[in-house]
Amino acid sequence: MLSKFLRWRSTRKVSDLSDEELEELRKRKLLSLKKQMADEQRSAQAEQQLEAQKEALMRKILSPEARQRLTNLKMVRQDFTEQLELQLIQLAQQGKLPIPLSDQQLKQILVQLQTRKRETTIRRI
Numbered sequence: 001m002l003s004k005f006l007r008w009r010s011t012r013k014v015s016d017l018s019d020e021e022l023e024e025l026r027k028r029k030l031l032s033l034k035k036q037m038a039d040e041q042r043s044a045q046a047e048q049q050l051e052a053q054k055e056a057l058m059r060k061i062l063s064p065e066a067r068q069r070l071t072n073l074k075m076v077r078q079d080f081t082e083q084l085e086l087q088l089i090q091l092a093q094q095g096k097l098p099i100p101l102s103d104q105q106l107k108q109i110l111v112q113l114q115t116r117k118r119e120t121t122i123r124r125i
Contacts, residue, residue: 061092065103
């Protein structure tokens with residue numbers, strides 16, 4: 001019986017609703033929007049915090065020149081640079097990377113990554 005009433009109620013036109021019902025709908029919508037904004041703010045804040053932590057780690061891992069090179073590269077190839085940063089952080093945490101990493105060492109790593117990519121060949125049949 002209740003589901004029939006709710007279906008009937010949901011098919012009614014807005015002009016048929018009483019002031020109390022309209023006010024209730026407005027309150028629900030406002031509450032829903034407030035909750036959605038709060039969730040978005042929390043996720044944006046968490047993302048900013050993670051980015052700040054990553055930046056702090058990169059300051060420890062890389063020399064100033066290497067950081068500048070990575071920043072320049074980020075302007076051109078953002079996805080590649082983000083992956084590289086994560087890999088550098090992991091290697092540094094495992095102790096497999098000299099700290100601080102010099103610009104020359106970063107260049108060598110970039111050249112190695114680039115040569116791996118260039119070895120791909122496509123043959124026509």
